[in-house]
Amino acid sequence: MDTRSALALLYRRAGFGASSSELSQASALGFSATLAELLGGLQQADPAADAIEVPTMLQPPFYEPKSLNTPAAIAQLNQTLSQERIALTDWWLGRMVASNNPLKEKLTFFLHCHFPTAISKVRFPAYMYRQNQIFRTLGSGDFANLTTAVSTDPAMLIWLDAGTDRMPDPNENFARELMERFTMGIGTYTEFDVRAAAFAFTGWHLNNATGQFAIAPKLHSNTPQTFLGHQGITTGQEVINIVTRTSACAQFVVCSVWSRFAYPVKPSDPLVVELASTYSNDRNLTNLLRTVFEHPNFLSATTATGLIKQPVEYVVGALRALKIPAARIPAIRPPIMNALASLGQVLFDPPSVGGWPQNEYWLSTSAALARWRFAHQLALIGDVSLVADSPPASRVEAAGELLSVTSWSPSTAAALKKASVNPHTLVTLALVSPEYVSN
Amino acid sequence: MTDFESSETWPTDEVLGEPIEEDVDHPNEARVGWGVDRRKFLALAGGLGTAGVLSATLGPRLWEGFFSSPSKAPAPLKLALSPKPAVSQASSSAKKPLILVTLYGGNDGLNTVIPYQTSIYESNRGTLAIDPSKVLPLGDGYGLHPSMPGFKKLWDAKQLAVIQGVGFANPNYSHFESMDIWQSGVPGEPVSSGWLGRWLDATNSSPLKAVSIGPTMPTLLTGVRVQGAAIPPGKLVLPGDSTEQLLFATLSQINSGEPQLLSEAAAASSNLIQLSHQMGPTLSRTATSDPLHLKDANPNSLAANGGAALAIANGGGGQSTPNVLATQLSIVANLILAGAVPQVYSVELGGFDTHVNQLTTQERLLGELDAAVTAFVEAMANTPQGNDAVVMIYTEFGRRVSANSSAGTDHGWANNVLITGPTVKGGFYGEPSDLARLQEGNLVFTTDFRTVYATLFDKVLGVDPKPFLQGSFNSFSMV
Structure with a gap:
C-alpha cells in the first residue's frame, strides 16, 4: 500500500x-x-469541536411528580425532551463534523456502540449527554475505570434496570449484559456467575432527585457470593474489578476494537489473543488503538476492504468532505436525520443492548435508497468545487480526491466518467459507489 | 412505461417536527429497553419527507438491459450451510403468503397463553399472575392475556393455532444467541444464513421473493447467495433524473474478482433498481391506503407527506403512538392484495424484555400485537390473494417462571408459537411444558422449533423441509 x-x-x-x-x-x-x-x-482539547455549544437541557430533578398530573403538562414535558434530544443530536454530529481531533469523536462513537444505551428508555437527554462525556473524557484511559464510570452513571442504571435490583430475587438484566455484551462475551461465565453478580448489584440505584448513583443498604444483599471463582464477593464494584481483569475481557475488548477499526474478527482469533496479552498490561485504550494501527495487519487489503461505513460515519464523512460547516447542521437537519433514521442508526438510540451490527447489516435495499437520497441532496448543497472546477476529463479523479477514495472499480469508473459533464450527478454517484460506501 | 418518479427534494430549514416518544406519561413502565424498536425511525422517516415530485420516464427496453445483465448475483458467501440449489416448488398452485412476526426481547409466553387454573402458575408469578377473572378462556385450562380480544375472536373462529412447549435443546439465555438460533433454524453452532434465506438460495429466487419492511434485513432472510430485500416504507421514489438513475444502475454492476463487501454493496443497489422496477408503482399507489382500517380518519392523511404510509394506525397502543407493527402489516397487506412479487414477509415488534414492571409493558405490547395482527387477518380473509396467508408469531425465548423482585421476569426457555390466518386450522398443537418439572426454574421444551419450520416449508412454501433443517421433523396439520 x-x-x-x-x-x-x-x-x-x-x-x-x-x-x-x-x-x-x-x-x-x-x-x-x-x-x-x-x-x-x-x-x-478540541477547540473546533468544543466551540459547538452544548444545548440547554433540563437537569435532575426533571419534574415534580405531582406537577405532571395533566395531559397538557405531560405533553409539554415530552415536547421539551424531544427538542432537547434533537439539539443534543445536532451537538454531537456538529462535534464530529467540526473536529480537528477526529479520533476523539470516533472513539466516543465507538464506545457508544460498545456500551449501547438508548434514549428511548433513558428518556432524559441530560443523562445521555453525561454518558457521552464519560466516553469522551475517560474513553482513552483504563477500560476498568471506564466500565465503572459507565455502570454507575444514570443512563446505564436506567437502561439495564440496575436501579431496580433488589432482594430476594434480583433481576439479572445488568449482571448478564455487563458480562455478555460489555466485558467478557458469552460462554466465558456460568449462570451461577450471573446470579452471583445480580446479588452483588442489589441496591444499586439512581437517586432521581439528585441524579446521582447510590446504593440502598436495605436493598443490598451482604451474603458473600462466589463469582468467577472468587469467594466472598459482596459488592458490584468487586464484580466490575474482577470481570475487567479477566483474560476473556482482554480478548473481548481487543476483538471489539479490532473489529470496528480494522476488520471483523472473533475473540478466539490468534491475532486477538496476541494483542490481548499486550492490552492486559495496562488495559489502556489509547495504547490498544496504537497497537492496532501499528499492527502489520492493519495496513492490508483485508483491512482496506473489510468494513462498510456505519451510517453515522457515512453521513459525517460526507458532510466533512463536502465542507458543510457544523453550524449549518440544524438548518439541514431533515435530510441528515432522514438518512440516519432510514438507514437505521439514530444517535443515542441503538436498537438494543447488542448495539448496531456491522457490514452486511448496512447493505439492504432500503439502505441503498437512503444513501442515494442523502447523497443527491448533499451534492446539491455541498461544496463540489474541487470537481466542478476541474476539466471534465479529470473530474473522476477529482471526485476521488474529494472523497478520499484512492481507486474506482471499472463499473464505477465507467458510470462516473459518463456523469462527468454534470458535477452534481458525478458527486452523487461517487457518494453511493461501493468504494465510498465501504470504509 | 415504467412508473418512475424522481424526487428533487431540496433540504429545507424546517425543524424536525415529529414528536419523539418519551413515554413520560408512563413513568413506571419498563420501556423499550431491549428489542428492535422501529417506532422512532419510522416516525422520523415518515415525518420528514417533503417532496416536490418530478416525473421522469424510462422506456421498458432501457431497463431490460439492467435486469438481464449477467453476474448480478453476489459472490458466494462463506457460510456454514449450503443446501443444494434448485429445489422445485412442489405445487404450481397459487402461492401462499407467509408472514413472520418477530417479537424482540423475549415475550413472556406464560402471560400470553396463560395456564390460569393451575396453582403453580399463581404461586410462581405472585403479583404478576393475571387475574383469572380477566383471562380470555381458550379451554383446557388456558386463556389469553386480557389485552388480546382479537386473538380470542380468531380462536373462536378456529383460525388461531397455539403450538405449546416450543424450543430447542441446550437453551440459551442470551437474546442474541437465542434469536440467532431461531432465525438461522440451526441450534448449536451459529451459522450466518437464515432458514428462509436458504430457501431463497435453493429455489434460485429473486431477492424480492422474501422481504422485510424497513431499513434493515433480519438474518432469517439472509441466504448464502441470495439476500432478501428490505422494503423502504412509503412511496418508492428514486432520486435524480433519468441519467442519474441510469448511471446508478451502471455502478451497481458487480466487477469480477472484487472484494466481497463491494460486491454486496453493488448488489444492494442493483436490488433497489429491481425493487423500484417491479414494485415501485405498487408501493407508490398503495402508500396512501390502509387495508387494516385501524384508523377512522381520512386515508389521505396517511400520505400527508413523503413516506407517511407509516403514520397509519394507532392500533390499541398509546395515545398518539403509531402502532409500528400495524404500519408494517398494513404495507404487507397492500402488497399481498396487489399481487406483488414477495411471498414471504418479515415484520417485527420490540420491547418485550420485561425485567421490571412487566404488567404494564406487556399489556401495551400485546395490545398492539392484537390489534395489528387481527386486523391483518381480517383484511386477508376472503380475498383471492390473501385467504391462504399464514402468520407466524415467535420470540427468542420464554421467560423465567418465577417472577423476580422487580415485578418482572428474567430470561427463560420454552415458549408458545402462534400461527394464524383465514384458513389456518385453529386449536392447540404440541405438548405444554410441565409446570411441575422445571429446570433451573424454566419451562422445558417439548416440541423442537424446527417442527414449526418444517410445517411452513411443507404446507405453505410447498417444498421438502429436509434440505433446510438438520434432521427430519413431522409437520403439524394446522395449515
Whole structure:
C-alpha cells in the first residue's frame, strides 16, 4: 500500500476521512508521525469541536411528580425532551463534523456502540449527554475505570434496570449484559456467575432527585457470593474489578476494537489473543488503538476492504468532505436525520443492548435508497468545487480526491466518467459507489 | 412505461417536527429497553419527507438491459450451510403468503397463553399472575392475556393455532444467541444464513421473493447467495433524473474478482433498481391506503407527506403512538392484495424484555400485537390473494417462571408459537411444558422449533423441509 492510500485508510478508520489537503500534509509527515498526532489528540482539547455549544437541557430533578398530573403538562414535558434530544443530536454530529481531533469523536462513537444505551428508555437527554462525556473524557484511559464510570452513571442504571435490583430475587438484566455484551462475551461465565453478580448489584440505584448513583443498604444483599471463582464477593464494584481483569475481557475488548477499526474478527482469533496479552498490561485504550494501527495487519487489503461505513460515519464523512460547516447542521437537519433514521442508526438510540451490527447489516435495499437520497441532496448543497472546477476529463479523479477514495472499480469508473459533464450527478454517484460506501 | 418518479427534494430549514416518544406519561413502565424498536425511525422517516415530485420516464427496453445483465448475483458467501440449489416448488398452485412476526426481547409466553387454573402458575408469578377473572378462556385450562380480544375472536373462529412447549435443546439465555438460533433454524453452532434465506438460495429466487419492511434485513432472510430485500416504507421514489438513475444502475454492476463487501454493496443497489422496477408503482399507489382500517380518519392523511404510509394506525397502543407493527402489516397487506412479487414477509415488534414492571409493558405490547395482527387477518380473509396467508408469531425465548423482585421476569426457555390466518386450522398443537418439572426454574421444551419450520416449508412454501433443517421433523396439520 502506498503512503497516500495508507494515510487515507488511517484517516477513514481513526477519523471520518481526510480532505485532499489533509492527506497532502499527512504525506509530508509520514504514517508514524500522523498516527502519533492522531493518538496525541486523545489527550488534548478540541477547540473546533468544543466551540459547538452544548444545548440547554433540563437537569435532575426533571419534574415534580405531582406537577405532571395533566395531559397538557405531560405533553409539554415530552415536547421539551424531544427538542432537547434533537439539539443534543445536532451537538454531537456538529462535534464530529467540526473536529480537528477526529479520533476523539470516533472513539466516543465507538464506545457508544460498545456500551449501547438508548434514549428511548433513558428518556432524559441530560443523562445521555453525561454518558457521552464519560466516553469522551475517560474513553482513552483504563477500560476498568471506564466500565465503572459507565455502570454507575444514570443512563446505564436506567437502561439495564440496575436501579431496580433488589432482594430476594434480583433481576439479572445488568449482571448478564455487563458480562455478555460489555466485558467478557458469552460462554466465558456460568449462570451461577450471573446470579452471583445480580446479588452483588442489589441496591444499586439512581437517586432521581439528585441524579446521582447510590446504593440502598436495605436493598443490598451482604451474603458473600462466589463469582468467577472468587469467594466472598459482596459488592458490584468487586464484580466490575474482577470481570475487567479477566483474560476473556482482554480478548473481548481487543476483538471489539479490532473489529470496528480494522476488520471483523472473533475473540478466539490468534491475532486477538496476541494483542490481548499486550492490552492486559495496562488495559489502556489509547495504547490498544496504537497497537492496532501499528499492527502489520492493519495496513492490508483485508483491512482496506473489510468494513462498510456505519451510517453515522457515512453521513459525517460526507458532510466533512463536502465542507458543510457544523453550524449549518440544524438548518439541514431533515435530510441528515432522514438518512440516519432510514438507514437505521439514530444517535443515542441503538436498537438494543447488542448495539448496531456491522457490514452486511448496512447493505439492504432500503439502505441503498437512503444513501442515494442523502447523497443527491448533499451534492446539491455541498461544496463540489474541487470537481466542478476541474476539466471534465479529470473530474473522476477529482471526485476521488474529494472523497478520499484512492481507486474506482471499472463499473464505477465507467458510470462516473459518463456523469462527468454534470458535477452534481458525478458527486452523487461517487457518494453511493461501493468504494465510498465501504470504509 | 415504467412508473418512475424522481424526487428533487431540496433540504429545507424546517425543524424536525415529529414528536419523539418519551413515554413520560408512563413513568413506571419498563420501556423499550431491549428489542428492535422501529417506532422512532419510522416516525422520523415518515415525518420528514417533503417532496416536490418530478416525473421522469424510462422506456421498458432501457431497463431490460439492467435486469438481464449477467453476474448480478453476489459472490458466494462463506457460510456454514449450503443446501443444494434448485429445489422445485412442489405445487404450481397459487402461492401462499407467509408472514413472520418477530417479537424482540423475549415475550413472556406464560402471560400470553396463560395456564390460569393451575396453582403453580399463581404461586410462581405472585403479583404478576393475571387475574383469572380477566383471562380470555381458550379451554383446557388456558386463556389469553386480557389485552388480546382479537386473538380470542380468531380462536373462536378456529383460525388461531397455539403450538405449546416450543424450543430447542441446550437453551440459551442470551437474546442474541437465542434469536440467532431461531432465525438461522440451526441450534448449536451459529451459522450466518437464515432458514428462509436458504430457501431463497435453493429455489434460485429473486431477492424480492422474501422481504422485510424497513431499513434493515433480519438474518432469517439472509441466504448464502441470495439476500432478501428490505422494503423502504412509503412511496418508492428514486432520486435524480433519468441519467442519474441510469448511471446508478451502471455502478451497481458487480466487477469480477472484487472484494466481497463491494460486491454486496453493488448488489444492494442493483436490488433497489429491481425493487423500484417491479414494485415501485405498487408501493407508490398503495402508500396512501390502509387495508387494516385501524384508523377512522381520512386515508389521505396517511400520505400527508413523503413516506407517511407509516403514520397509519394507532392500533390499541398509546395515545398518539403509531402502532409500528400495524404500519408494517398494513404495507404487507397492500402488497399481498396487489399481487406483488414477495411471498414471504418479515415484520417485527420490540420491547418485550420485561425485567421490571412487566404488567404494564406487556399489556401495551400485546395490545398492539392484537390489534395489528387481527386486523391483518381480517383484511386477508376472503380475498383471492390473501385467504391462504399464514402468520407466524415467535420470540427468542420464554421467560423465567418465577417472577423476580422487580415485578418482572428474567430470561427463560420454552415458549408458545402462534400461527394464524383465514384458513389456518385453529386449536392447540404440541405438548405444554410441565409446570411441575422445571429446570433451573424454566419451562422445558417439548416440541423442537424446527417442527414449526418444517410445517411452513411443507404446507405453505410447498417444498421438502429436509434440505433446510438438520434432521427430519413431522409437520403439524394446522395449515
